[in-house]
Amino acid sequence: MARPLSQQLLHYLVDWRDSPWPIDWESLFGRSAPLSLEIGFGNGAFLASQARSRPDRNHIGIELSWSAATRLFQRLEKAQVENARALLIDAEAALQHLFLPESLTEVFANHPCPWPKARHGERRLFASPFLDLLASRMRLGSRLTVVTDHAEYAQWLGEMLEGHPALTSCHPGIEAPEIPGRQPTKYQRKAMAEGIPIHYFEWTKQAEPEGLIVPAHRDQVDGSGSRDARTWHDSMPTISLRGDYDRKLLLADFQPLTLRETVDNIEIAVRLSGAFRREEPPMWLVECFVSEGKLRQEFAIMVIERKANELFLKLSGLGRPHPTFGVKLAIAGLGRVLMESDPKLTIVHENLGAEALATACKSEVPC
Numbered sequence: 001m002a003r004p005l006s007q008q009l010l011h012y013l014v015d016w017r018d019s020p021w022p023i024d025w026e027s028l029f030g031r032s033a034p035l036s037l038e039i040g041f042g043n044g045a046f047l048a049s050q051a052r053s054r055p056d057r058n059h060i061g062i063e064l065s066w067s068a069a070t071r072l073f074q075r076l077e078k079a080q081v082e083n084a085r086a087l088l089i090d091a092e093a094a095l096q097h098l099f100l101p102e103s104l105t106e107v108f109a110n111h112p113c114p115w116p117k118a119r120h121g122e123r124r125l126f127a128s129p130f131l132d133l134l135a136s137r138m139r140l141g142s143r144l145t146v147v148t149d150h151a152e153y154a155q156w157l158g159e160m161l162e163g164h165p166a167l168t169s170c171h172p173g174i175e176a177p178e179i180p181g182r183q184p185t186k187y188q189r190k191a192m193a194e195g196i197p198i199h200y201f202e203w204t205k206q207a208e209p210e211g212l213i214v215p216a217h218r219d220q221v222d223g224s225g226s227r228d229a230r231t232w233h234d235s236m237p238t239i240s241l242r243g244d245y246d247r248k249l250l251l252a253d254f255q256p257l258t259l260r261e262t263v264d265n266i267e268i269a270v271r272l273s274g275a276f277r278r279e280e281p282p283m284w285l286v287e288c289f290v291s292e293g294k295l296r297q298e299f300a301i302m303v304i305e306r307k308a309n310e311l312f313l314k315l316s317g318l319g320r321p322h323p324t325f326g327v328k329l330a331i332a333g334l335g336r337v338l339m340e341s342d343p344k345l346t347i348v349h350e351n352l353g354a355e356a357l358a359t360a361c362k363s364e365v366p367c
Contacts, residue, residue, distance in 0.1 A: 008073040014060075014085050016098055017320045022215045023098045029058045029083065034105035037062065039091045039112070039125065044072025046110055046185050051076065051084035057105070059084040062091050092130055093295040097215055097322075099137045107138065109146045111187040114153035124153070126160050135166040136213040138205045143170065145179070146201040149191035154199035161201060166209040169202070176200040237328040237352050239335045241311045243344035250311075251275040251284050251303070253341070259333050261359045266293045268326045270333055272301075281305075285316060286334055290326035297321040301334050310348070311338065328352045332360035 003011070014023065026032045034057045041047040041061035051059045061084065063069055069086050076084055087094055112125040126134075126146065138144070144167065148154050158174040161167055170176070179200050188198055254275035261268045271289040278284075284303040290296070299319030306312040313331050321327050332352050339345045350357065 002074070002077045005070065005073070008070075008077060012073050012076055012084070012086055013069065014087050016087055016089055016094070017322070019098075021097050021218060021322060022100045022103075025058060025060070025103070028085065031058070033058045033083070035060065035103055036106045036108070037099075037104050038108040038110070040109060041072055041086070042068055042110065043186055044068065044075045046108070046183065047072060047084060048075035048079050048081070049183050050108075051081040052079045055081070055083055057083065060087060061085075062087045062089065062094050064088065064090065090294040090296075091125065092133065092293065095133050095137050096213070096293065097295060100215065101136050101212055102139045104138045105142050107134065107142070107144045109144075110185045111148055111150075112146070112153075114148065114150035116150070116152065124156070126157055128160060128164070131160060131164050131167070132209050132211075133213050135164065135205055135209045140205055140208070142205050144201070144203045144205070147179075147182075147185075147188065148199050149187065149196045151197070151199070154201075157199075157201060161203050164209075166205055166207045167203045168206045170204050171202060174201070176202045235323055236315060237323050237331050237356075239313045239331055239350040239352060240306065240348045241313070241335060241338060241345045242309055242348045243342060243346055244309055245311070245338075245342045245345055247282060247305075249341070250338070251277065251286070251341070254286075254337070257333055257337060259329055259360060259362075261329065263325055263355075268292045268329065270326055270330045272330065272333055272337070288327075288330045290321070290324070290330055292324055292326040295324070295326075297324070297327065299327070301331055303334070303338070311345070313338075325356065328356040329359055332356045336360045 014028065016023065025035055036050065036057045036059045038047050038050070038059070038061045041063050044061070047059060047061040061072060063086065066088065069088055072086055087098070109125065115121060115123045134144070146157060148157065154175070162174055179202065184192065191198060256274070257272040259270040269291045272286055273289060274287045276285045282305055286301045286303070288301055289298050297319065299321040300316040302314055302316045304312050313334060315321060315327070335347065
């Protein structure tokens with residue numbers, strides 16, 4: 001009998017927001033096994049089939065669609081397999097933060113969106129920067145398999161693969177004539193029924209890409225594989241301000257603030273969008289949105305009165321963000337807002353770092 005959706009979610013869906021980065025996949029699966037990744041698992045049929053037919057491997061699927069995830073859960077329940085898990089996150093963000101270099105044994109992408117319009121070209125999967133990141137996460141000798149029925153996308157993909165120094169075709173040409181034993185996906189069967197040619201790409205990693213891309217953030221964990229309560233708390237970004245402020249005026253005239261910065265070639269945008277106040281005991285909550293490349297985090301910052309004439313800024317439990325540079329920048333930006341609104345406030349303690357504070361202060365009003 002299939003478990004209810006709530007239990008399927010707890011079992012199959014990896015809560016990447018509340019997991020240490022990068023994820024310890026061996027601990028998550030409870031065993032050491034080659035790691036297989038499918039980018040965009042769609043209705044889940046291919047991933048479930050792989051998990052069932054290849055029990056010696058741990059299988060991860062990445063998607064953005066919740067409905068796709070529920071279909072995958074149903075298939076995994078029916079197949080009664082324990083070696084497959086799902087991530088609901090952008091593929092680039094997942095590879096950047098959740099996977100160690102040289103951790104993947106194989107990668108699949110079945111009929112990725114071709115984004116045929118010229119203005120959408122930058123959204124295509126497997127552009128050069130993404131291939132660099134993906135190749136850094138693949139082991140030497142690991143295989144990348146991509147299948148598409150879109151001719152123009154296939155031509156473009158062939159050019160991207162052929163131009164990458166770490167990847168080599170497994171066949172004499174750029175494309176494979178077919179992949180023996182491969183189970184066609186829903187989209188592939190539809191295309192074949194309409195007489196549309198299918199393009200197969202099987203490429204392997206034969207060299208290390210220049211400038212190995214490492215995870216942007218690493219959490220400290222305890223022996224159980226969970227966030228260590230002490231080190232995780234110590235790593236949470238905070239700032240303390242002191243001064244003779246007027247409680248009634250604090251954030252009363254709050255205006256949305258946007259900060260932008262580029263760090264290590266990653267574009268960062270921070271948006272402080274709204275402020276809310278609780279009367280007793282006094283507390284303020286500020287809504288935040290942070291994007292760092294393809295990583296998106298929505299959360300709230302708390303402003304509380306810690307002692308006389310002292311304000312303490314910290315992350316609330318909403319959104320469970322990881323303390324990336326963008327999150328630190330959001331707290332620094334809110335600190336700037338408070339100090340600009342009341343010049344008597346000054347920083348007495350912070351663990352955000354000089355770069356976050358300096359970036360937040362890039363405005364006409366000094367902080």
